Amino acid sequence: MGVPAAEQTLAILRHLASQASPLQASAIARSLELPRSTTYHLLNTLIEFGFVVHYPEQRVYGLGVGAYELGSGYARQEPLQRLARRPVAALADRCGNSAHLSVLLGRDVVYVIEERAAGRPLLITEVGVRLPAATTASGRAMLASLPHPQVRALYADREAFSLEGPGAPSSLSQLRRMLVDVRANGFAAEHGEVTEGLASVAMPVLDGTGYPVASVAVTYPQAEQSPELVERLVGEVRTTTRMLSRRLGG
Secondary structure, three states: OOOHHHHHHHHHHHHHHOOOOOEOHHHHHHHHOOOHHHHHHHHHHHHHOOOEEEEOOOOEEEEOHHHHHHHHHHHHOHHHHHHHHHHHHHHHHHHOOEEEEEEEEOOEEEEEEEEOOOOOOOOOOOOOOEEEHHHOHHHHHHHOOOOHHHHHHHOOOHHHHOOOOOOOOOOHHHHHHHHHHHHHHOOEEEEOOOOOOEEEEEEEEEOOOOOEEEEEEEEEEHHHOOHHHHHHHHHHHHHHHHHHHHHOOO
């Protein structure tokens, strides 16, 4: 026997997830055949727990960070690790540099797979390590693939940038400019922001909806950097992320 309030709440979340952009409450109520009063009550509850964001200027509602974290939680678990471990290990072997896979959790990245290349510098990005997303190539790759309202919800005020590391943007406008460059280049990079002397290139792994469930990165010594090396590493990372995206239905 179902619980009507739970069924209605899940219906709202599924409906918002299936849309290309946020919706007005009246449109949600009409599509799901719910009373308007019930719709507003459920939306306010979802907002309180972070699963829905209200954009008062447009009078629309969209998915919040809580909903994304549920998806990230699934991606971080065994299905993604089973799919990605061998491809990431093969990437490290082909590149001769350490490779890792991470997921986005709020404004942080969490590293879930690390494959160290023999004889290369040790990294701080061990499994379970959590770093500010806007500081890392991995985080920038995923942020650049998020819908604009999602990025705005994650970085809603100045305080959101106070915990980012050196080299990271200090305002939403700076972050947007950085993400525009990432999308234009086709990959994200960082140069010594995480560990002095080390640089990284990263690209997102996209699911069937185009959502960034993870990112794959390769880290190499800055002293070895050259246009030819970066081009080769980006090509190898692209091969790996496309393979993983296909396996996830992307």
